[in-house]
Amino acid sequence: MEAVRSLGYEPNEVARSLRGGRTNLIGVIFPQIVNPYFSRCVQQIELETTRFGASVILLTHQEDPVKQSRQLEVLRRSQCDGVILTAAPNSDPVKLKRELGTMPVVALDRPIWDDGDVVMLQHRQAAREATLHLLEHGIKEIACATTDPNIYSFQERILGYEEVMRQAGQKSHVIVAGDYGALQDAVHASLLEPPRLGGLIALSNMATVSAMLAIREIHQIQPPKVALIGFDDVDLAILVEPAITVMVQPVDRMARETVNLLFRLIGSGRDLPPQRIMPEAELIRRNSCGCL
Amino acid sequence: MEAVRSLGYEPNEVARSLRGGRTNLIGVIFPQIVNPYFSRCVQQIELETTRFGASVILLTHQEDPVKQSRQLEVLRRSQCDGVILTAAPNSDPVKLKRELGTMPVVALDRPIWDDGDVVMLQHRQAAREATLHLLEHGIKEIACATTDPNIYSFQERILGYEEVMRQAGQKSHVIVAGDYGALQDAVHASLLEPPRLGGLIALSNMATVSAMLAIREIHQIQPPKVALIGFDDVDLAILVEPAITVMVQPVDRMARETVNLLFRLIGSGRDLPPQRIMPEAELIRRNSCGCL
């Protein structure tokens, strides 16, 4: 130990990994990280991973399954100990399973295959709750807005919304558009068409911003307010006027649980029964729904 | 090659790294990533790194130099090919140089030592420009607000602000508070004390939010408006009323240049003359400064 100190020796983790068959690296594949929902996930994953003496290799697939495939190959070849994956839409579960090889995986926010380990919100229930809340405000004509309807979480939320609307004997109206700006325009258009919408549920933080902007534009033409409930709290929710009512996910807790679950799999030879950790969203009542 | 395909052989990167002395891993150490400025940086770094066939190990030190030291140790032992570092405040340059060992490094947003490679905004000039802009609006009593004054970029911005104020024969007033909420309170208090402030420069995106909130509170008591210029554009800047005038950095370009510079160092045995890439900020004129 004295020699270690005096010579400044440091173990070579690469050689250790080759010999020991363990790299202490986990791969984290996300759609992107600029979205505050994802960056918070990544932040918590990084903090929690450190507690296991491991490091994070961060990759983003930009919702592209082809890129995702290449990235899984990188992780396989790097002998990653495990993977946290928020899969791209239209991923083939069978192909994914093959591409993961022997690496244990935990899905986050979106499931990968039916009986896999996953940590995600009760998306459908969250949308149900949001829709119900607007109905309870006496609003009947409610639309929901989302960017990419190929994404599991949004699909589920749409289903939850439609379900409640059906039960209430109301017609559903799903507004879909590829990106940020297009969604704003689409919402704008819907607000001008009959039936005159009284409420809007934005199914993601991106959609919430678009919806906010569209409502604001319209508001200068048609004074009667449109109630809004957003998804995924963002800083701006309390900054805008009116403050936005949102369904929030316990993001930090979910991210940490994901890491813990993954390391349990890594430790225990992966013969554990699959876990599905599905917390509920919380409705944060602010002004935009008409509560305050 | 036929055997490769039929047996499903895949090269083991760990063995390759051990043999070849190159891991195709770069370490990225940031203060955090929840801040949209940093998450955008990380996103671009990830995308650009892929183009060099390498991957990113992401670490965050939370502005703690002790954590940063541990993380550099991790990177050294992992035989990382290079490091991108936004150093924690109060980092000892000599110690840092030692801790980097043989790994080439490029500093981002904050320099590490005097003659090192660095990509960062012309912080001081940006603050000068913001201050000058408010003065040109005829505003004389201008304060600036920041969270952590130990951080290089904020220090520089304060200096730029003070410089212009001095030249204009005005007294400087720097509002400092540890965090988000405390800063909001501090700004709030300053707005109520004499001299009656006419303008405020928030030196970061966090500070911008705090300042916005404080101004809004005050505005209900003291109608005369306070002009605001923020730093680092955020989505919310256009969403709030009034839309916030900001100094924006060419974040994406800076992040990409950082990666390119690093791989030039990695490729060329590190005998290149140190580069300092220092772009200027751009003033985006919106409502909050009184322009529109």
Added chain:
DNA sequence: TTGTAAGCGTTATCAG
């Protein structure tokens, strides 16, 4: 207790 040897999967080198 201390020391030696084998092997992890590559790649570069050197003989055949």
Added chain:
DNA sequence: CTGATAACGCTTACAA
């Protein structure tokens, strides 16, 4: 041009 061999730095197992 093909094929065997050594070395990268570590850990583990076994021998002295």
